[in-house]
Amino acid sequence: MGVKRYVAKRTLQAIGVVYVVATAVFVAVRSVPGDPARLVLGGNAEPDELAAVRAELGLDQPIHVQYYRWMADLARGDLGDSIYTGQSVGASIANAAEPTLSIGLVGITIAILIAIPAGIVSATRRDRWEDYVATGVAFLGISMPSFWIGIVLLLTVGTAVPAIPSFGYASISEGVVPWLSHVILPAAAVGLPYAGIITRMTRSSMLEVLSEDYMQTARAKGLPPRLVLFKHGLQNALMPVVTVAGILFALLLGGIVAVEMVFGVQGFGRLLIRSIERQDFPIVQGSVIVVSIIFVFMNLFVDLLYMSINPKIKYGGGA
Amino acid sequence: MSLLDIEDLSITFPVEGGPDVPAVEGIDLSVEAGEIHGLVGESGSGKSVTARSVMRLLDDAEVGAKRFDYRGEDLYDKSEAEMRQVRGDEIGMVFQDSLSALNPVMTVGEQIAEVVRHHGDVEESTGLLSELRRKYITGTSTSAPSWRRAVSLLETVGIPDPETVATSYPHQLSGGQRQRVMIASALGGDPSLIVADEPTTALDVTVEAGILGELRRLCDELDVAILLITHDLGVVAETCDSVTVMYSGSVMERGRTDQLFENPVHPYTKGLLRSIPEGASTGGELTTIPGSAPEPTDRPDGCPFRDRCPAAFDACSEPLPEHVVDDGHVSHCHLYTEGDDPGEVTWDAPAATNGSLDGTTERTHTEVTDG
Ligand SMILES: Nc1ncnc2c1ncn2[C@@H]1O[C@H](COP(=O)(O)OP(=O)(O)OP(=O)(O)O)[C@@H](O)[C@H]1O
Ligand SMILES: [Mg+2]
Numbered sequence: 001m002g003v004k005r006y007v008a009k010r011t012l013q014a015i016g017v018v019y020v021v022a023t024a025v026f027v028a029v030r031s032v033p034g035d036p037a038r039l040v041l042g043g044n045a046e047p048d049e050l051a052a053v054r055a056e057l058g059l060d061q062p063i064h065v066q067y068y069r070w071m072a073d074l075a076r077g078d079l080g081d082s083i084y085t086g087q088s089v090g091a092s093i094a095n096a097a098e099p100t101l102s103i104g105l106v107g108i109t110i111a112i113l114i115a116i117p118a119g120i121v122s123a124t125r126r127d128r129w130e131d132y133v134a135t136g137v138a139f140l141g142i143s144m145p146s147f148w149i150g151i152v153l154l155l156t157v158g159t160a161v162p163a164i165p166s167f168g169y170a171s172i173s174e175g176v177v178p179w180l181s182h183v184i185l186p187a188a189a190v191g192l193p194y195a196g197i198i199t200r201m202t203r204s205s206m207l208e209v210l211s212e213d214y215m216q217t218a219r220a221k222g223l224p225p226r227l228v229l230f231k232h233g234l235q236n237a238l239m240p241v242v243t244v245a246g247i248l249f250a251l252l253l254g255g256i257v258a259v260e261m262v263f264g265v266q267g268f269g270r271l272l273i274r275s276i277e278r279q280d281f282p283i284v285q286g287s288v289i290v291v292s293i294i295f296v297f298m299n300l301f302v303d304l305l306y307m308s309i310n311p312k313i314k315y316g317g318g319a
Numbered sequence: 320m321s322l323l324d325i326e327d328l329s330i331t332f333p334v335e336g337g338p339d340v341p342a343v344e345g346i347d348l349s350v351e352a353g354e355i356h357g358l359v360g361e362s363g364s365g366k367s368v369t370a371r372s373v374m375r376l377l378d379d380a381e382v383g384a385k386r387f388d389y390r391g392e393d394l395y396d397k398s399e400a401e402m403r404q405v406r407g408d409e410i411g412m413v414f415q416d417s418l419s420a421l422n423p424v425m426t427v428g429e430q431i432a433e434v435v436r437h438h439g440d441v442e443e444s445t446g447l448l449s450e451l452r453r454k455y456i457t458g459t460s461t462s463a464p465s466w467r468r469a470v471s472l473l474e475t476v477g478i479p480d481p482e483t484v485a486t487s488y489p490h491q492l493s494g495g496q497r498q499r500v501m502i503a504s505a506l507g508g509d510p511s512l513i514v515a516d517e518p519t520t521a522l523d524v525t526v527e528a529g530i531l532g533e534l535r536r537l538c539d540e541l542d543v544a545i546l547l548i549t550h551d552l553g554v555v556a557e558t559c560d561s562v563t564v565m566y567s568g569s570v571m572e573r574g575r576t577d578q579l580f581e582n583p584v585h586p587y588t589k590g591l592l593r594s595i596p597e598g599a600s601t602g603g604e605l606t607t608i609p610g611s612a613p614e615p616t617d618r619p620d621g622c623p624f625r626d627r628c629p630a631a632f633d634a635c636s637e638p639l640p641e642h643v644v645d646d647g648h649v650s651h652c653h654l655y656t657e658g659d660d661p662g663e664v665t666w667d668a669p670a671a672t673n674g675s676l677d678g679t680t681e682r683t684h685t686e687v688t689d690g
Contacts, residue, residue, distance in 0.1 A: 227447055
């Protein structure tokens, strides 16, 4: 089957996954103790006010009607409105998403730019000082949580380099330079643990590849060593790394929530934490659904990437 | 002058926290231009390490030789850069396991074409960036001279529909086709010597016969010499002009194939030949030499074969002598000191097994004597 049909099939599956997540969210929110209407109005609200708010939120309807409305709204892309601000959930998330996505994508980019070369050097210079340095730094990155790296970066680079602001966020619409200068430290904080893991994976996978027969064949052809490494080795070595990229992405998102706190960025993580504190359940449930959609498509993207570098895998085939 | 002329080659693997492994101990090996020379021996006798030493691919071994001449120039005097001009260009290599020896993520056409670009007379850039661009971005153009040469090489080695096969990945081809691809890629630089390390061991008998026939034809038509490594005397009888018999890191006997098969002098060679089936019709009981070869770290002094040799005597613990039987026919055995007639060597009751030296496969080589 061709790539288009494969993507179509996987998209249908993704919709199924999101449907299940949406149902789970619906059930979970309604089994949490506490009355959302009372939360909105505060402790000493009048009963008729409470009833009005419940009606507005649709909570006076029978459960199956609520479920139907929830799904129907979702299908239209309507995630409801924030209980607190009254702003639509979609708009709230969209506003918060830009800084978070910026940090995430720049973080991944930093991680890959550091980790793949470091892993290759580590493998090709095995047991020499380059390997020890790369391994040491990688373990340092893996063993420190992102928010801690963030605090350290803030106190060192953030204070030492005046051009790098240590607080807040500037939208990319204000220009690339202010945007990047705000994003670079939090991105490094989330990217470094990620880089540590990818470095180690690239190293071990490259070491395995270096001992493969086809690498000896490539040498026996009289090809120069760098060509043997980058033409015959690299793609094979990256395959196992790509397969875990999806899982690592989840790790990275988790790191962003804490890092946004450290750098005072009004991002998605902040929005989520604030909404949980305030029991702003439309935002919480909307966020869970958006995150699940991001994950499903991230995994699809990773799978497509894997297939594009592994000719043994056919679209639609089992493995 | 021989094309490849090696004298007193020793290959030792240093082992951390253990005794070094003397995989090869002082062997001579020579290959004449345009001939097929068989290097035959049991598993572990040192054939593969010898083959890789010719390409200088042994990074973790100490290689020493009085002489390691290719076309009169010592390969071990060359710089690594000069050696890259020998690999692929002068000497091509074919490995046993074609599935693992071919790169799984490259089309076989490109795996041949890159050799043509680096060593053939096509005017295509071979810089790192151009090669990486071809690999990761544009692919190799099917109208490029190197690609067309790759397709014609596939045709040369007897692959039908070479245009389609060239665009295939290794896992999409059969074992026999893959081995032909390996041979085509070894031919890509128009070498004078091909080192083929058990190119047919992984294949079944009919496919093997086809590949061996192909090697013979290439040798005759393209005038390329082949160092053919095998543990199968049937393959030698069928394909080789001359042969070197190895046993546990040493050479036992060498000479032209007809000399060795008609007049074997070393008890080891005699034992091996006795174990070859007498013909397709006899089938039945085959014999082989009782016992097994010693580990490289555990060889007796002198002749490594003496613990299994029915004719062993006191002198066998002395270093191996050289005995010239005939022009080009040399045996390394203490039985043949000047003027002595060793008489008949007799063997104990034959063990029932096959004619293959590895003692494990069930294949018999019916084509050996009736072919
Ligand atoms: N990298 C290595 N380190 C240590 N010992 C090695 C190494 N490579 C080979 N040897 C040893 O060298 C000896 C010869 O090995 P080699 O692979 O040349 O045998 P072979 O004749 O090709 O056998 P086979 O028919 O099984 O391929 C063996 O005893 C092997 O254990
Ligand atoms: Mg071998």
